[in-house]
Amino acid sequence: MEKPKFKTVQEVVASGERLPERYLQTPTGDDEVQPLNGLVPEMDIPTIDLSLLLSSSEDGRKELSKLHSALSKWGVVQVMNHGITEAFLDEIYKLTKQFFALPTEEKQKYARDIGNVQGYGNDMILADDQILDWIDRLFLTTYPDDQRQLKFWPQVPVGFKETLHEYTMKQKPVIEQFFKAVARSLELEESCFLEMHGQNARIDTRFNMYPPCPRPDKVIGAKPHGDGSAFTLLLPDKNVEGLQFLKDGKWYKAPIVPDTILINVGDLMEIMSNGIYKSPVHRVVTNKESERISVATFCIPSPDKEIQPVEGLVSETRPRLYKTVKKYVEVYFDSYQQGRRPIEAALI
Numbered sequence: 001m002e003k004p005k006f007k008t009v010q011e012v013v014a015s016g017e018r019l020p021e022r023y024l025q026t027p028t029g030d031d032e033v034q035p036l037n038g039l040v041p042e043m044d045i046p047t048i049d050l051s052l053l054l055s056s057s058e059d060g061r062k063e064l065s066k067l068h069s070a071l072s073k074w075g076v077v078q079v080m081n082h083g084i085t086e087a088f089l090d091e092i093y094k095l096t097k098q099f100f101a102l103p104t105e106e107k108q109k110y111a112r113d114i115g116n117v118q119g120y121g122n123d124m125i126l127a128d129d130q131i132l133d134w135i136d137r138l139f140l141t142t143y144p145d146d147q148r149q150l151k152f153w154p155q156v157p158v159g160f161k162e163t164l165h166e167y168t169m170k171q172k173p174v175i176e177q178f179f180k181a182v183a184r185s186l187e188l189e190e191s192c193f194l195e196m197h198g199q200n201a202r203i204d205t206r207f208n209m210y211p212p213c214p215r216p217d218k219v220i221g222a223k224p225h226g227d228g229s230a231f232t233l234l235l236p237d238k239n240v241e242g243l244q245f246l247k248d249g250k251w252y253k254a255p256i257v258p259d260t261i262l263i264n265v266g267d268l269m270e271i272m273s274n275g276i277y278k279s280p281v282h283r284v285v286t287n288k289e290s291e292r293i294s295v296a297t298f299c300i301p302s303p304d305k306e307i308q309p310v311e312g313l314v315s316e317t318r319p320r321l322y323k324t325v326k327k328y329v330e331v332y333f334d335s336y337q338q339g340r341r342p343i344e345a346a347l348i
């Protein structure tokens with residue numbers, strides 16, 4: 001059961017109080033090798049041209065093979081030519097900044113209820129001894145329409161609701177094309193993942209705000225996690241770094257590539273692809289000087305759909321690695337807040 005309301009990080013910062021203990025990470029042996037705020041190398045992920053992925057031209061095949069190699073190595077790609085203009089993405093960034101810059105009382109109008117993920121608030125607190133992430137969020141289900149809880153959709157800044165609706169409609173074809181391309185990259189029938197994902201698949205968008213932090217060496221913006229989605233479309237801050245991915249025990253920072261959407265594999269695509277595409281563990285580190293924002297969109301399968309490795313990817317040489325799961329997101333949050341990987345429970 002979630003604990004009663006706690007201050008948001010922005011409120012903690014505004015109050016000028018000392019950094020609450022609850023945000024301090026317990027030291028682990030790894031801190032010396034790779035301190036939280038240490039320099040990390042950049043990951044070498046390709047930028048993929050989405051418009052080429054579904055073409056059967058030579059260029060299309062090359063693009064598919066780039067996709068295959070990036071998703072099997074990192075579980076992450078940057079996507080360009082996605083059909084959403086730079087001006088539109090800039091509008092999303094602007095509205096996100098404007099929302100978080102509103103006075104506390106205004107934002108509290110959209111405060112999430114205890115136990116509900118939708119709405120505005122701090123990191124969800126599920127245990128007394130939980131170490132908190134240095135993050136405030138606005139989390140909204142945007143699709144299908146009847147799952148929208150419109151009381152949480154901000155009236156101000158003006159245009160926020162309309163732009164979020166438009167963004168969702170623009171993301172839909174990107175999501176569909178990406179699902180098809182991922183299937184093609186594994187030499188599967190184009191619609192196989194989409195069918196498993198379902199017609200009533202849900203889309204959630206989470207607006208993240210990481211205020212400047214006095215102790216980036218001791219406090220984390222978002223704890224290491226894999227996403228509970230099939231995949232996630234991310235707009236990382238255009239100027240401020242912070243997102244890092246784990247590979248072979250080492251952290252690497254995501255590059256900032258203007259006008260692209262970063263797409264990462266989530267736990268459910270890892271399951272559907274029988275582990276060929278891995279849901280990468282990632283985290284967000286804080287910094288002293290600048291606030292950082294990001295906008296993450298999670299593609300969640302229909303609640304009535306069973307998710308399991310697709311037939312074409314199970315064979316004698318590649319036995320089935322995962323059980324069948326249903327309503328995965330419902331079990332996801334508990335494990336996530338306890339710093340465990342929910343996907344481990346799905347392993348055979």
Ligand SMILES: O=C(O)CCC(=O)C(=O)O
Binds near residue numbers: 208236
């Ligand atoms: O802020 C970011 O860049 C990443 C956020 C994230 O990983 C998430 O919302 O799941």
Ligand SMILES: [Fe+2]
Binds near residue numbers: 225226227
């Ligand atoms: Fe994430």
